[in-house]
Amino acid sequence: MSLYQVQKLLFNVHNNLDLRKSYLANPEEIAKAYDFSEEERRALRSRDIGSLYRMGVNPWLLFQFAHIVGMDNAEYLKQIRGE
């Protein structure tokens, strides 16, 4: 598990506005700088918030990330509740 790498990407996208812009334009390119497992890479690529939540990503940070990628609160809750 490289959970820290996932959280680090989310933290950087949350705090660094330039990186945030680059990530939204080309997430795959930015993700290359991090050491993810295949499952983590897939979950990030498909914005599978539910899987990221169950992997143990900090919920507060995950919600910020969901908001940044344009997910609304209802969809976010649906995903983390596994509905």
Add this chain to the structure above:
Amino acid sequence: MGKIVLGLAAPHNPNITSRPESMTDDERHQLISGFGRLNKSLSEASPDCLLVLTTDHLTNFFYHNNPMFCLAVSDTCSGPAPKEMAYLRVPRATLKVDTALARGLLHYGIENEIDFSYSEEMVLDHAFMVPLNFITPQMDLPIVPFHIGTLLAPGPTARRCYKLGQHIRQFISNQYEGKVAVLVSGSIYSDVGGPTMGWVDTAFEKDFLELVKAGNVDEFARRVTPENLNKAGVSNELLAWVTLLGVLGPVKASYTEYIWSEGWSSGAASLVAWNP
């Protein structure tokens, strides 16, 4: 020697400033008059500084470097954070830090086997700036920003926070010259990003507020168990409340107000004043 002249509790839910339209007119009125009450208490107490107890929101600290407790010891601190400027609607401000208190407490800790982390460059995110924006809108009262790491697990225990609050009281009473007000910024129940986001456990919060009204601080601290922290949502801000109660001791609250707006994602507003 030093004196603790006022305790305050206030929320920092960013919706309060970023989306005031999330509240009904009644809720907004109730909230603004509550903040007005805290502002008035602060003016009347006329402290030399305001110690602010809250958690950094992944602005300064993260898993790469994550202190349980951190004192800002620089001459000034500024906020909000760059990531918040586009939406928070709180003007950027630079506040003076009371370094006699901040550095004095740091050294008191060293002498008393408490290894506070400290920072010359702590950015004040919404957890500081939202309540300060209402409680000291001129931003001219020196502050001491004190971070308690409640948002990233594992964090400190309630027992640790309570004892630390008592140590802060010891330091102010015996080694600091001046009048201190202490603010806790945070909600009793807050589940931002957690499965109950959009809802708050009002009964749970009001039980804790009843203890605050009665000045039953030992019981408050005793009830902040791992189970209750788990029940209170992901943010664990109750730990900052326990720290404040450790500072204040068994004092009955002189004012309490509770507001929950369904337009907020999480984090009801509990506003409290204590006049020790």
